[in-house]
Amino acid sequence: MTTAPWPYLDTHQSRTHEPTPYEHKLAATLEEVFTKDGHELADVIRGLNSRQVHAPDGAPWTEESFRAEMHRLGA
Amino acid sequence: MTLSTTATAEHIYATGLRNQWHPVVPSDFVAPGAMRKVTALGEQWLLFRRSDGALSMLADRCPHRGAPLSLGKHLGDRVACWYHGVEVETDGTVSSVPGLPGCNLEGKKLVTSLPVREAAGAILAYFGDEAHPEPAELTLPDPLTDPEVEPILCYAEWNVPWRYAMENLLDPMHGAFLHHESHTMYDGDTTAKFRIRETHRGYFFEKTDQRGVNFDWVELCRTGIDWVDLTIPYPPSAGPGGAFGIVGAACPVDAERTGVFFWRYRRVQGWQRDTWRFLYKTLIEKRHWEVLEQDRVMLEAMPADADQGENLYQHDLGVVRLRRLYRAQAESQSAAADG
Ligand code: FES
Ligand SMILES: [Fe+2]
Numbered sequence: 417m418t419t420a421p422w423p424y425l426d427t428h429q430s431r432t433h434e435p436t437p438y439e440h441k442l443a444a445t446l447e448e449v450f451t452k453d454g455h456e457l458a459d460v461i462r463g464l465n466s467r468q469v470h471a472p473d474g475a476p477w478t479e480e481s482f483r484a485e486m487h488r489l490g491a
Numbered sequence: 492m493t494l495s496t497t498a499t500a501e502h503i504y505a506t507g508l509r510n511q512w513h514p515v516v517p518s519d520f521v522a523p524g525a526m527r528k529v530t531a532l533g534e535q536w537l538l539f540r541r542s543d544g545a546l547s548m549l550a551d552r553c554p555h556r557g558a559p560l561s562l563g564k565h566l567g568d569r570v571a572c573w574y575h576g577v578e579v580e581t582d583g584t585v586s587s588v589p590g591l592p593g594c595n596l597e598g599k600k601l602v603t604s605l606p607v608r609e610a611a612g613a614i615l616a617y618f619g620d621e622a623h624p625e626p627a628e629l630t631l632p633d634p635l636t637d638p639e640v641e642p643i644l645c646y647a648e649w650n651v652p653w654r655y656a657m658e659n660l661l662d663p664m665h666g667a668f669l670h671h672e673s674h675t676m677y678d679g680d681t682t683a684k685f686r687i688r689e690t691h692r693g694y695f696f697e698k699t700d701q702r703g704v705n706f707d708w709v710e711l712c713r714t715g716i717d718w719v720d721l722t723i724p725y726p727p728s729a730g731p732g733g734a735f736g737i738v739g740a741a742c743p744v745d746a747e748r749t750g751v752f753f754w755r756y757r758r759v760q761g762w763q764r765d766t767w768r769f770l771y772k773t774l775i776e777k778r779h780w781e782v783l784e785q786d787r788v789m790l791e792a793m794p795a796d797a798d799q800g801e802n803l804y805q806h807d808l809g810v811v812r813l814r815r816l817y818r819a820q821a822e823s824q825s826a827a828a829d830g
């Protein structure tokens with residue numbers, strides 16, 4: 417058994433992978449939308465679509481597609 | 492036996508209070524079928540997980556001649572010491588002495604095995620002394636068991652005495668200064684009046700003139716495990732769900748080292764929960780980490796005798812109270828041996 421190194425100092429403990437460029441862009445845009453447009457789901461959908469930040473298939477977001485994508489990415 | 496009842500109050504104060512639960516390491520530090528050596532309360536331990544996930548925690552000391560069991564072999568449901576092959580079960584019983592079958596060590600429970608639980612991604616263990624082997628009643632921190640609340644664990648190892656890590660949490664005023672350049676604690680008055688408010692499980696140390704702006708209150712909770720609860724507002728960029736809370740706890744590793752546990756939690760469900768978790772993983776966790784690093788840098792730079800020559804003022808009441816409590820408990824735990 418190898419002895420664990422001390423100290424354990426890991427910036428990222430909740431990730432399973434390095435975020436993709438798509439994930440980075442989506443997260444940064446979400447922060448902007450939350451700051452400028454509001455916190456309701458409708459605000460978020462409108463805010464993302466008006467900024468042309470679309471779902472991975474290129475389609476505009478709907479409440480359903482956004483919920484599903486967040487569920488996948490936030491699991 | 493480990494954690495003897497003859498330890499001095501000084502030793503207990505330095506290496507961690509006994510007869511209660513402490514967090515040890517994150518659960519995923521010990522994969523199924525694996526084992527891991529850890530230090531806690533100044534002693535060496537072996538965390539051992541069977542392939543079915545069942546976890547046990549043994550003193551890392553072979554009952555034969557004291558070799559570390561952590562150098563031994565994981566046999567699925569036992570560990571075999573590397574030195575002469577003695578096999579120890581997860582409850583500390585010697586199951587076989589291969590060099591001398593039938594030897595009278597067989598069947599005897601010769602290794603300390605601590606009661607363990609797992610909660611919200613962490614391993615917790617009960618560290619009783621010889622006089623108190625039965626686990627104290629444990630009530631888990633409520634934000635970690637509330638199904639409406641989403642906690643995410645951050646664990647780090649700091650070269651500081653465990654008390655400094657706890658005192659730092661009972662010192663909300665440092666938020667407005669040490670963390671002034673942070674994404675969450677830039678706001679709030681830099682002067683404040685505090686009071687202590689008793690609860691059935693500990694006490695609040697809180698500002699009398701400000702709430703919901705910065706790190707304005709903290710509650711010490713002693714529920715079989717010591718933890719603190721506090722709340723810090725998020726900026727609007729974090730989306731719906733309001734402030735985030737922190738459940739903080741510490742594992743006293745030895746007199747100089749501490750494992751710190753911070754569960755950031757938020758009352759969010761559904762898409763709000765998922766979105767927060769996504770933002771947390773992608774962007775927020777790193778910012779939280781930078782705040783924590785400010786604490787680490789400051790605490791690790793504190794002189795070893797920092798608590799000897801202080802000049803305290805009103806903001807330090809929460810710390811003074813904590814110290815008194817811990818010191819008294821260390822004394823009674825050592826005095827128990829004389830009685
Ligand atoms: S010291 Fe472990 S078997 Fe001898
Ligand atoms: Fe801090």
